[in-house]
Amino acid sequence: IVYGCDYRCTFCVVPNTRGRQRSRRPEAIEAEVREMVAQGVREVTLLGQTANAYGRDLPEPISLAALLRRLDAVEGLERIRFTSNHPREMTDDLLEAMATLPKVCEHIHLAVQSGSDRILHRMGRRYTCQEYVDLVERMRRAIPGLAVSTDIIVGFPGETEEDFERTMELVRRVRFDSAFTFVYSPRPGTAALRLPDPVPEPVKRERIMRLIELQNRISLEQNLLYRGRVVEVLVEGASEKDPRRLCGRTRTHKIVVLDEDPAQ
Secondary structure: OEEOOOOOOOOOOOHHHHOOEEEEEEEEEEHHHHHHHOOOOOEEEEEEEOHOOOOOOOOOOHHHHHHHHHHHHOOOOOOEEEEEEHHHHHHHHHHHHHHOOOOOEEEEEOEEOOHHHHHHHOOOOOOOOHHHHHHHHHHHHOOOEEEEEEEEEOOOOOOOHHHHHHHHHHHHHHEEEEEEOOOOOOOOOOOOHHOOOOOOOOHHHHHHHHHHHHHHHHHHHHHHHHOOOOEEEEEEEEEOOOOOOEEEOOOOOOOEEEEOOOOO
């Protein structure tokens, strides 16, 4: 739904490779979704480098919340997701749409990148850790059962052990359902290339292993909260790990492997 990006995060090459944000017209998106539904599609994911900034660059600006309301009315569509999202673009209108539209899933991917305000400033992220935490808490109050996933970069130039520990503390505090974790690597054409104090590779690797261990433990604890519950699963097909079983996802984007045989 969106090409390019207007943010200039210092680690990201997208603005240089894909240009400024360019949103597709809502009627074109709706027409595509209707065509997909006619072909049997039940779930769609609205994609953009900053999906929740959708529509503000159009000749007649429209918000992502308005687009969600438009797609929620498509008969035959059962689930809507959108990603990836920037914390600064999570408006009250969008939260209300997520909380009230029945087809919008109870899951948000909201990249935090670091738990250190100093590193966030060097990244050009334009929010503080406390602002991020406050936003997640507000979203969880508005949307019961909300699952939150994120992106985290380890070893950004200048990251000290104290900075990294702040990231670990944020992960403990927010308790993400899952996280995509990355070791920072330089990208040609990004502002981060000019930043001093690179973190040695062995330090990066040691830190990310500690982060992964922590997040894996939290993810397991979050998943165990589903024990004994009955949830809706949209079956996607045979399980990759065991083709003799079916696999699907909950509305909160958790993978479920079913005992049913795909051949049946």
